[in-house]
Amino acid sequence: MTISTSPSDALEVITLSVEDGLAAEAGGATRLEVVRDIRADGLTPDVRVVEALLERVGIPLRVMIRPRNTFLVGDDTHRDEIADDAALFADLPVDVVTGYVRAAADGSAEIDEAALALVAERVPRARITVHRAIERISGDPTAALRRCPAVDRVLSGGGAGAWASRAGALVRLQAAIVPVRVIVGGGVSMEGIDVLAPCSSLRELHVGRLARTGESYGAPVDARIVATLRDRWLSRGR
Known part of the structure; x- marks a missing residue:
């Protein structure tokens, strides 16, 4: 089956290696999220892996x-580590993924705008995805996101609960933060794809374990699985 895609449709696959990246691309992924240690929600990868993927x-x-x-x-040392990691990629043609929370004056959690600005400063040409930290804040993130013009994506799984309620939360988030785009990601299952795909405002899907053989973190990305995910995401309700 041939799937006709909109320029705004995307399938992003978590990639740990060049082999993962090649398999994801062969299966029809449109973007790679490059990380180290997928079990830890993704950490900064080795710059040599990123350079090899670019080639x-x-x-x-x-x-x-x-x-x-x-x-x-946690502290200034941690902040320095974030800045140093970001600077590694300043001269490469890549965008970045980051996102932290902090305690607000009233005790609630909010986006750590200082950490976000620090990354934007170190990688000034990059666009930024705010990672799943968005799920850990207490209030409306819209104003904070708009104060960082480099942010063009937010990755979220819509919180906990059944996929129907998560889909509703994601649709509401997307409506609130336009023109920033929501990337649906974080524990997405095949059932979740079936529920989410008909939501016309949700155009971008992010997968990690689901794209791997046996849905195992220790297994490589499988091009055939990626192709199945792509067809399922892009064909239902489109």
């Missing part, structure tokens, strides 16, 4: 900037 694949890369397995910036 071997023809689809865009978004590179994780996350030196520690946490969504909280």
